[in-house]
Amino acid sequence: MQTTKPGRRWTLALLGLAWAGMAWAVDDAGVEISNAWAKATVQGQPVAGAFVELKAKKTVQLVAVESPVAKRGEIHEMSHEGGVMRMRAMKSVKLPAGKKVTFSPGGMHFMLFDPAKPLVAGSTIELTLSFRMPDGKVVKQTVEAEVRSMDAAAGGGGHEGHDMHEGHAGHGK
């Protein structure tokens, strides 16, 4: 003899709210971009590192990164070759549906070359990522990335190897 089911109605309402809250981060490419940040730079530093976490709804390819603060961006990966850490530029990175792919110091990362001016800790920059959809169409999504100083970012450790970015300027030519 139940005429109302308030419990269920509340659940639906909460789900609706959760969806509305998420929607802003997910647009055409259906990729959730979170924890975007970039490493602060000093005057004259030729390259800055930037990092994100990506989760695609459908499997897509990340094919480019750019930012209005830098002349060009590249997608890089690090690898061990004969005990030496090396980087190489990647044309694309597959983002499997539903799987979180992390770009971080010491792993895959973005490099922003020739920043017009130093990236100051506490400010934000725009990162625009291009995704190739299953139908071949390329869709761009832009996020704000927080600039963090290395001192703050290195606090918990785990950022070893990141200093190899210095001397990295000629890479990828």
Ligand SMILES: [Cu+2]
């Ligand atoms: Cu690199």
